[in-house]
Amino acid sequence: MSPSMIAPVMEEENKKYQKGVKHLCDNGLTKVPTKYIWPEPDRPIFTISDKLIKPKQNLKLPLIDFAELLGPNRPHVLRTIAEACKTYGFFQVGSQNPKLHEVISRFLAKQVSYGNGQVVNHGMEGDVSKNMIEVCKRFFELPYEERSKYMSSDMSAPVRYGTSFNQIKDNVFCWRDFLKLYAHPLPEYLPHWPSSPSDFRSLAATYAKETKEMFEMMVRAILESLEIDGGDEAAEELEEGSQVVVVNCYPPCPEPELTLGMPPHSDYGFLTLLLQDDVEGLQILYRDEWVTVDPIPGSFVVNVGDHLEIFSNGRYKSVLHRVLVNSTKPRISVASLHSFPLTSVVKPSPKLVDEHNPPQYMDTDFTTFLRYVSSREPKWKNFLESRKITI
Numbered sequence: 001m002s003p004s005m006i007a008p009v010m011e012e013e014n015k016k017y018q019k020g021v022k023h024l025c026d027n028g029l030t031k032v033p034t035k036y037i038w039p040e041p042d043r044p045i046f047t048i049s050d051k052l053i054k055p056k057q058n059l060k061l062p063l064i065d066f067a068e069l070l071g072p073n074r075p076h077v078l079r080t081i082a083e084a085c086k087t088y089g090f091f092q093v094g095s096q097n098p099k100l101h102e103v104i105s106r107f108l109a110k111q112v113s114y115g116n117g118q119v120v121n122h123g124m125e126g127d128v129s130k131n132m133i134e135v136c137k138r139f140f141e142l143p144y145e146e147r148s149k150y151m152s153s154d155m156s157a158p159v160r161y162g163t164s165f166n167q168i169k170d171n172v173f174c175w176r177d178f179l180k181l182y183a184h185p186l187p188e189y190l191p192h193w194p195s196s197p198s199d200f201r202s203l204a205a206t207y208a209k210e211t212k213e214m215f216e217m218m219v220r221a222i223l224e225s226l227e228i229d230g231g232d233e234a235a236e237e238l239e240e241g242s243q244v245v246v247v248n249c250y251p252p253c254p255e256p257e258l259t260l261g262m263p264p265h266s267d268y269g270f271l272t273l274l275l276q277d278d279v280e281g282l283q284i285l286y287r288d289e290w291v292t293v294d295p296i297p298g299s300f301v302v303n304v305g306d307h308l309e310i311f312s313n314g315r316y317k318s319v320l321h322r323v324l325v326n327s328t329k330p331r332i333s334v335a336s337l338h339s340f341p342l343t344s345v346v347k348p349s350p351k352l353v354d355e356h357n358p359p360q361y362m363d364t365d366f367t368t369f370l371r372y373v374s375s376r377e378p379k380w381k382n383f384l385e386s387r388k389i390t391i
């Protein structure tokens with residue numbers, strides 16, 4: 001084929017990939033298209049050319065029981081959080097623990113009294129997270145025409161359906177579609193969220209509100225674990241801050257060893273609360289090895305984002321993570337990303353800076369971040385690295 005004939009064919013191919021991997025799979029696939037094949041060094045390392053070179057390693061992250069935060073064990077739980085944020089940049093919060101709902105309610109003073117005088121706890125009930133996963137599954141099962149209504153190249157659109165990591169910039173695509181929902185302030189964004197399935201908005205809104213409440217509770221614990229006296233100012237700013245809910249859909253992949261669901265990246269915000277279904281896929285970089293996080297259904301994986309690493313002046317680590325796909329089971333995860341207001345300047349807390357601990361990061365803002373990501377592939381830890389002060 002002459003070059004003049006190849007160009008239109010490639011353009012047509014690329015248009016097909018822009019429609020997302022779910023659309024591609026729905027039309028039947030037996031092999032991974034070249035567009036999704038990662039260079040060998042970046043592929044999942046447990047297989048190369050179908051040979052097992054390393055057994056897959058699983059990691060049980062420290063499991064934090066927030067119910068213990070209000071009891072005599074509080075200092076111990078805070079130390080566990082501090083240790084987890086330094087060592088892994090990750091921990092898990094068990095929401096299966098019936099006491100957790102009670103604690104969240106007490107913490108937020110959100111107990112609802114019903115007519116018969118019964119007090120019902122109003123924390124994150126197991127059903128809220130189960131319903132969220134379930135309605136998100138139904139969203140991704142809708143026909144392409146319905147899902148594609150939300151496709152947009154505008155990064156600040158209140159709702160955005162997309163594919164890969166950055167479908168405009170990525171040379172090699174990831175095996176992932178996503179639905180990104182701006183969530184705070186909720187009344188401003190909710191009317192833009194998908195109206196189909198018909199219960200999507202109400203279930204996703206409940207989920208967004210309750211994860212925001214969990215975030216607020218965790219922020220207070222994290223600031224205390226940093227031993228910052230009077231961290232209230234930062235906590236209040238974060239309460240007014242941004243929340244973006246990202247629903248990730250990873251369809252089964254015919255050749256999972258050749259591709260990735262998400263490339264290695266760190267999260268831009270302060271803290272991410274990740275809900276996964278029961279299919280494993282999340283890996284974190286721990287001591288230079290990729291280790292798989294065991295999913296605990298109904299629990300949350302919590303990770304330090306770039307802003308917390310900056311705010312803590314490097315004490316807590318925003319760690320690289322990535323997602324593997326598999327050949328049999330679809331996987332859904334829901335990441336709730338929280339941070340300061342988009343207009344804030346993020347900098348090391350003055351309480352963690354002194355003559356022995358000079359600031360390690362430049363002040364940074366959202367405009368700088370957007371300029372950065374729109375100029376290159378936002379992979380690895382580049383953005384955070386670019387904000388480090390090197391002497």
Ligand SMILES: O=C(O)CCC(=O)C(=O)O
Pocket residue numbers: 246248262267274276281282321322323333335
């Ligand atoms: O799907 C996952 O387990 C991780 C998702 C993730 O890393 C993200 O949304 O930033």
